[in-house]
Amino acid sequence: MDLSYTAKQNAFRMEARSWLEENAPGEPLRSFDTPEGFEDHREWEKKLHAGGFAMVPWPKEYGGRGADLLEWLIFEEEYYRVGAPGRVNQNGIFLLGPTIMEYGTPEQKARFLPPMASSEEVWAQGWSEPNAGSDMANIQTTALIDGDDYVINGQKTWASRGAYAHWLFGMFRTDPDSSRHNGLTFVLVPLDTPGVTVRPIEKINGKKAFAEVFLDDARVPRANRLGEEGAGWSVAMATAGFERGLMLRSPARFQNTAHRLVELYRETRDQGVFIDAGLKDTVARCWMDAEAYALNTYQTVSRLLSGGKIGAEASLNKIFWSELDITMHEAALSLLGARGELLSGAPAAGNVGEWLDGFIFALAGPIYAGTNEIQRNIIAERILGLPRK
Amino acid sequence: MEFGFSEDQTLLGETVRDFLQAECTPEAVRSLWDTETGRSDEFWTRFSEVGVPGLLVPEAFGGLGLDERDLILVLEETGRVGLAEPIVSIAAGVPLLVSLGQEGQTALAEQWLPAVATGEARLALGHDGSPFVADAHVADLIFMPHGDDLHALTKDAVQLTAQPANDQSQRLFSVEWTPQEATLVATGATGRRLQQEALDRGAMACAAQLLGVAQSLIDLGVDYASQRKQFGVAVGTFQAVKHRLANAKVKVEYARSVVYRAAHSVALNTSGRSVDVSMAKVAAGEAATFATKESLQVHGAIGYTYEQDLHIWMKRAWSLDLAFGSGAWHRARVADAVVDGSLPAETFGYTPVAS
Ligand SMILES: Cc1cc2nc3c(=O)[nH]c(=O)nc-3n(C[C@H](O)[C@H](O)[C@H](O)COP(=O)(O)OP(=O)(O)OC[C@H]3O[C@@H](n4cnc5c(N)ncnc54)[C@H](O)[C@@H]3O)c2cc1C
Numbered sequence: 001m002d003l004s005y006t007a008k009q010n011a012f013r014m015e016a017r018s019w020l021e022e023n024a025p026g027e028p029l030r031s032f033d034t035p036e037g038f039e040d041h042r043e044w045e046k047k048l049h050a051g052g053f054a055m056v057p058w059p060k061e062y063g064g065r066g067a068d069l070l071e072w073l074i075f076e077e078e079y080y081r082v083g084a085p086g087r088v089n090q091n092g093i094f095l096l097g098p099t100i101m102e103y104g105t106p107e108q109k110a111r112f113l114p115p116m117a118s119s120e121e122v123w124a125q126g127w128s129e130p131n132a133g134s135d136m137a138n139i140q141t142t143a144l145i146d147g148d149d150y151v152i153n154g155q156k157t158w159a160s161r162g163a164y165a166h167w168l169f170g171m172f173r174t175d176p177d178s179s180r181h182n183g184l185t186f187v188l189v190p191l192d193t194p195g196v197t198v199r200p201i202e203k204i205n206g207k208k209a210f211a212e213v214f215l216d217d218a219r220v221p222r223a224n225r226l227g228e229e230g231a232g233w234s235v236a237m238a239t240a241g242f243e244r245g246l247m248l249r250s251p252a253r254f255q256n257t258a259h260r261l262v263e264l265y266r267e268t269r270d271q272g273v274f275i276d277a278g279l280k281d282t283v284a285r286c287w288m289d290a291e292a293y294a295l296n297t298y299q300t301v302s303r304l305l306s307g308g309k310i311g312a313e314a315s316l317n318k319i320f321w322s323e324l325d326i327t328m329h330e331a332a333l334s335l336l337g338a339r340g341e342l343l344s345g346a347p348a349a350g351n352v353g354e355w356l357d358g359f360i361f362a363l364a365g366p367i368y369a370g371t372n373e374i375q376r377n378i379i380a381e382r383i384l385g386l387p388r389k
Numbered sequence: 390m391e392f393g394f395s396e397d398q399t400l401l402g403e404t405v406r407d408f409l410q411a412e413c414t415p416e417a418v419r420s421l422w423d424t425e426t427g428r429s430d431e432f433w434t435r436f437s438e439v440g441v442p443g444l445l446v447p448e449a450f451g452g453l454g455l456d457e458r459d460l461i462l463v464l465e466e467t468g469r470v471g472l473a474e475p476i477v478s479i480a481a482g483v484p485l486l487v488s489l490g491q492e493g494q495t496a497l498a499e500q501w502l503p504a505v506a507t508g509e510a511r512l513a514l515g516h517d518g519s520p521f522v523a524d525a526h527v528a529d530l531i532f533m534p535h536g537d538d539l540h541a542l543t544k545d546a547v548q549l550t551a552q553p554a555n556d557q558s559q560r561l562f563s564v565e566w567t568p569q570e571a572t573l574v575a576t577g578a579t580g581r582r583l584q585q586e587a588l589d590r591g592a593m594a595c596a597a598q599l600l601g602v603a604q605s606l607i608d609l610g611v612d613y614a615s616q617r618k619q620f621g622v623a624v625g626t627f628q629a630v631k632h633r634l635a636n637a638k639v640k641v642e643y644a645r646s647v648v649y650r651a652a653h654s655v656a657l658n659t660s661g662r663s664v665d666v667s668m669a670k671v672a673a674g675e676a677a678t679f680a681t682k683e684s685l686q687v688h689g690a691i692g693y694t695y696e697q698d699l700h701i702w703m704k705r706a707w708s709l710d711l712a713f714g715s716g717a718w719h720r721a722r723v724a725d726a727v728v729d730g731s732l733p734a735e736t737f738g739y740t741p742v743a744s
Contacts, residue, residue, distance in 0.1 A: 001398075001458045002391050003653050003737075009390060070390055077739040255739040265728055284724035287734075288647075288668050294737045295392070295646035302392040316642050373628075379638055380631030384611050387623045 003298075005074075012071050016078040019051050024084040028354070032088045033207035038122075038164040041088035045119035054117045055093050058101075062109065063117030069246075069301045076250035083256070091160065092116040092123030094247035096169050099239045103186075103227040112188070124191070126156035126170030126213060127236070134374050136171075137180040137233070141215060143172035143187055148222050150174070150187060152195075152215040160368075162211030163200035166191055169239075171232040184232035188224040195219070205360050240370060241314050246301070248369070249321045251294035257328050257358070258290035261335075264355075268335045276334060286328045293321060312382040315375035322365030322372060329359035392646070394462065402462030406469070408439050413470040415698040421473075422557040428474060428527045436474070437508025445483040450502035452483075457590075461597050461652035468601025468709070471701045473558030475511050475524035477713075480594035481587045482512025485532060488583055489541075494574050497541060501530055516588050518714045521561040525549050532587070533566060537580040540572040556704035586658075589666040591713035593655050596648045596666070599673035602705045603641045603680045609699055610634050610684035613692075624687070633683040640679050644672035650737070661735040664726045667719035674716040677706035 005013070029044065030037030048054045049063060057072040058064025067075070087093065097116055100108055115121040132138040141154025156162075156170055168189045175183030191198060195218035200208035227235035242248065265283045268275055296317070304310060332355040333340035344353025366372040380386045394402070412432060421427050436442060444460050446452020453459075460480065467476055475482075483505055490498025504510035513528030525531055526549055531542045548565040566572075575583050611634060614625030624630050651669035654662040681703040685692045692699045710716050726732035 001394060001649070001653050003650065005390050073738060081740060081742060252739045255736055256741070259736070259739075259741040262727060280724050280728055281720060284720065284727050287727045288671065288723060289643070291668065291737055292643045292647050292672060294739065295650050296643055298390070298392040298738065299646045299649070302390070306393065313642070316639050319639050320643055373632070376632040376635040377628065379635035380625075384607070384631075384634055384638060385615075386611060386625040386631050386634065387615055389622070389626055 009070065009074060012067070013074045013078060016053065016075050017081070019053060020078055020082045020084060023047060023051060024082045028083075029085045031207055032086060032161065033163075033203075033209045035164060038088060038161070041085055042119045042122065044085050045087070045089060049118040054119075055097065058097065058113065058117060062113035069304060070298075073250060073252075073297065073301060077252040077255075080250075080252035080256040088161065089116065089119045089122045090248065091125045091165075091169075092119075092121070092167075095125065095239050095242050096123050098242050098247065099186075099235060100226065102238055103235050107223075108226065121167055122161065122165045124159040124162040124165035124168045124211070124213075126159050126162075126168045126189070128158045129155055130157055134371055136236075137184075139171055139173055139184060141170075141172050142176055143174050143185060143220070144176065145174065145222065146219075149219045150222060150224075152187075152189065152218045152220060154215055156213040156215070158201070158210050158368075159213055160210045162191075162198055162213055163208045168213060169226070171236050174229060174232075178230075181233040183230055184236075185229050186226040186232040186235040187220060188226060189215075189218065189220050193218045193220060203360075203364075205357075241310055246297065246304075246310065246314075246317075249317070251290065251297045254290040254293055254321060254324055254328070257325070258287045261286055261328055261332055264332055264335050273337065279331060279334060282327070282331045282334075286324065286331055289320070289324045289327075293317075293324065296320075312378055315370075315378040315383075318369055318375050319366075319372050319379075322362075325362040325365050326359075329355060329362045333359055392649070394458075398459050398462060401459060402466060405439060405441060405463045406466045408436075409466055409470045409472060412436075413472045415471070415701055418471055418473070418558060418701055426526060427558065427560045428524070430527075433474060433511065434508045437506070442479050442483075442508055442511075443506030444479060445487075446502050446506040447487060450498070450506060452502070452506040456656040457593065457652040458656050461593075461649060464594050464597035465601040465648075468598030468705065469605050471558065471602065471605070471705050473556075473560075473705070475513060475527060476594055476598065477514055477523065477591050478505065478512040478528070481514055481590035482530075482532070484590055485514070485583060485587045486512070488586065489574055492575060492579055492583075497574060504529070514587055514591060515564060516584065516591065516713065518588065518718060519712070520563065521552055522564050523559060523561055523712065525562040525564055526551070526560060531564065532574075533564065534580075534584050535568045537577055537584075538568065538573055539575040539580045539583055540566075540568055541574045542566055542572050546572060554708065556708035558701070558705060559708040585663065588713060589663055590655060592670045592719065593648075593651050593666050595709045595712045596644075596651060596669040596673040599670075599677040599706065599709050600641065600645060600648050602702050602709065603637070603644070603673065603677040605702050606677065606680035606684040606699070606706065607634055607637050607641065609702070610637075610680075610687045614687045617689075630687050633687055637676070637680040637683045640672075640676035644669070644676040647672045659735075660733045664723055664732050664734045667714070667722045667726075670714060670719040671716050671723065674706075674710040674719075678710050678716075681706045 029040040032038050032041040052065055055064045056067040056075045059066050143150035143152045171184045172187050174185040195216045197214040199212045201210050203209040261283055336352055342349040381388055440453055443452035444455050448454035486498050486502050510529040511527055513522050513525045513531045515522040515533040533540045549562040552561040554561050614630050615623055617624050648669040651665045654665040691697050726734040
């Protein structure tokens, strides 16, 4: 156990820091759940890509810099340090990208990874259907083979950033006689395919954060299949592991929020405003939990670097970060008192509106990426070994 | 950067686990409850043969010369079996003697360190956080604070009054003694620093034990819920039961890395050491006390009986949570450090922009 960084790691940190300090936008971009904001974010991604920082752990040929996972954590720390924009293509770069790296053919890697790294092509995730939420094995949308194509019929829903994305990845029933986990195949679908209709859905703050996707005799080449025919479930579980586990929510994000919460506490205290007596303790707990998450991640990464694998433990992470995110934002709103309910645009809101936005966002954490109840089932059965039936 | 254990460290942990699981069974724990001292000299001798009490003793004094990164998994194992011998002697007493040796008390270090390594001598430690001293009755040398001063007292210099506690494994004593020139071993800033270090080390050791205790509480809950049938099925198939144990598991796993990091901070005496230790004590204490409630609940009435072994670990959780600074005390120490800046509180990896 040696918790110090090597000279090479420190040099990489400094390189990332100076690039980000110079290039990251000083002001928050418009929300990526609006058409303008979506484009702002793609512009930023293009710049990040040109700087060589779009996806540091990827091989150079796909637009990365061949960094290891520790360097990726370092990059994330620097990214959140300067408050750089949220990643508009996170479903692509953090979830599908690693899945393609593991299951894709050389042609698929060459075709899909570079424009993903630059956000030339932004990806939406298409698992959920009206009758397949937690019960994802109940997917009913079919993709039937016809010559060199799949012909897809059915409906996906809740696809984040689906309103503006270019591509959708998901699981479809390629064997119409199959049921549950069998007969499902992982397919990549261009959203401009004839027969595809995207209908945005507004989330509780009215922003078009996700979309329903209707597929009506949509033809997609069979070459867009990722992994084996009928093996969609196991490919999808790899993607879900990336989502719940490491990639989607790196610790710096929460350390940054925890740090801002401490600052907010100090400012509020120094203004002599009323503060609930328990809040100092809550703030400190949030800070501790964000640190615990960072330490746990470093331990996991060290294990992965020495050949270990991430399995059901990803479910522990998902519960921990999603609950922590809510607790931190609730604490901030309590500190803000009456100002906490102001929208970002309100004249008296100043820069505190981000807490409300963050709170609304955090509330979805225990629902997406597999609800926390589902994660608890996984922990109980797969980690603790409690009986299923 | 490498956050993990070496093969040697893992092997040491496993060796001690095997040893303890054979030696320190629930029956053995219970039979010691009924003895006057609650401690077994014989066990301590065998424990010393495995090398544990001498782990941190420098090689020059007959120990293994290892540090807290080697010790932490061993301490966790002592918690897993609910061992209640003077662990503090190993984790805090030894380093204190080593420091005193470096501060000029060479005779003291030379006299006691080899005896601790062989298991002939045990150490106890009083501190400002508690009016009682654990295991003072079996200690050959007791350290007591007096303001900033630190005294080292042999058996004949103290009078002990037993204070029976809820946890039968815990043996607490009030210590009557009079500060004298002959017992004074450190003063002023040095005395204060050594007291602080000893407190941090004691707390770190409790945190590691609490990790093991918490895991055992979960394991007992899982075992029982997998066997006990109601409504024709194992109660462990009910989600309300599963989710309680899953929640406890989340807390243990997120305490784990915090405890291991505290060992690293203590071993290297980093500037964030005290806060890192407090975080570990809080996280592990909360994981273990939470697990007591969840495990008891999934056991139902049987878990509430004296006969069932569950309470061995429940009581360990409660007493260790209070030892070397209660959870509340450590939480306040972190809050003061993080919010008011009273102690250095360093973020791991991420560095905020200075405001
Ligand atoms: C902000 C946001 C973004 C999303 N983005 C995407 C996306 O990009 N792509 C995509 O495919 N999906 C996305 N989703 C959908 C998400 O994956 C689903 O909402 C989730 O899987 C739960 O499904 P459901 O909403 O149908 O709830 P249901 O499955 O109907 O669950 C309702 C309630 O019942 C509980 N429940 C269900 N089954 C069990 C069980 N076996 N045991 C215990 N409790 C159970 C659930 O935990 C929940 O509390 C997103 C959702 C949100 C909120």
